Amino acid sequence: MKLLSVIGGLAAALALLFWVFLTGPAVAPTNDSREGTTRQEAGAPAYIEKPDLIRVENISAGTVVSSPLVIAGRARGTWFFEAGFPVLITDSSGTVMGEGVASAQGEWMTEDFVPFTATLAFSMPNTEGKTDSVRRGTLILKNDNPSGLPENDLSLNIPIVFGNP
16 A cells, blocks of 8 residues: 555656646747847947848938939848848838839849849938938848748838938
8 A cells, every 4th residue: 555655646746747747938039040149330220230130321311312322232042932022221210202113133042142122212201390200111022921921020120310302
């Protein structure tokens, strides 16, 4: 009878340990390159970089821009669909001032980096007599997501400053 009690106690302890391991805290996720890293340059707002996915070579946070804006960089082939991806620029209130398409400058059906260029014509916001915040906007480079699923949407949002037209 005593042996049965010991075996029952061991079985209960093993069951408890098994339950603790199954319902214990989840392991923290690894750094996902889709989320990027925060960067802040002197005098400019912070933004999220995605250097493992897309890199803009001629524009950084706080760059003063005017129309037409030439954009150059490199993106993983997975960022493209049919050799392009959408690019847009918004003002400080989120109003779209211009839209365009960045074009691959090489073979885009790869997971490697592919050079791209885009020329984006846009309307300049009226900044005359306005605060500095009105001169701010965002350059947005979106991955082309043919699935349409929101969980596959990615973007690089770079804070910019509108120059005088």
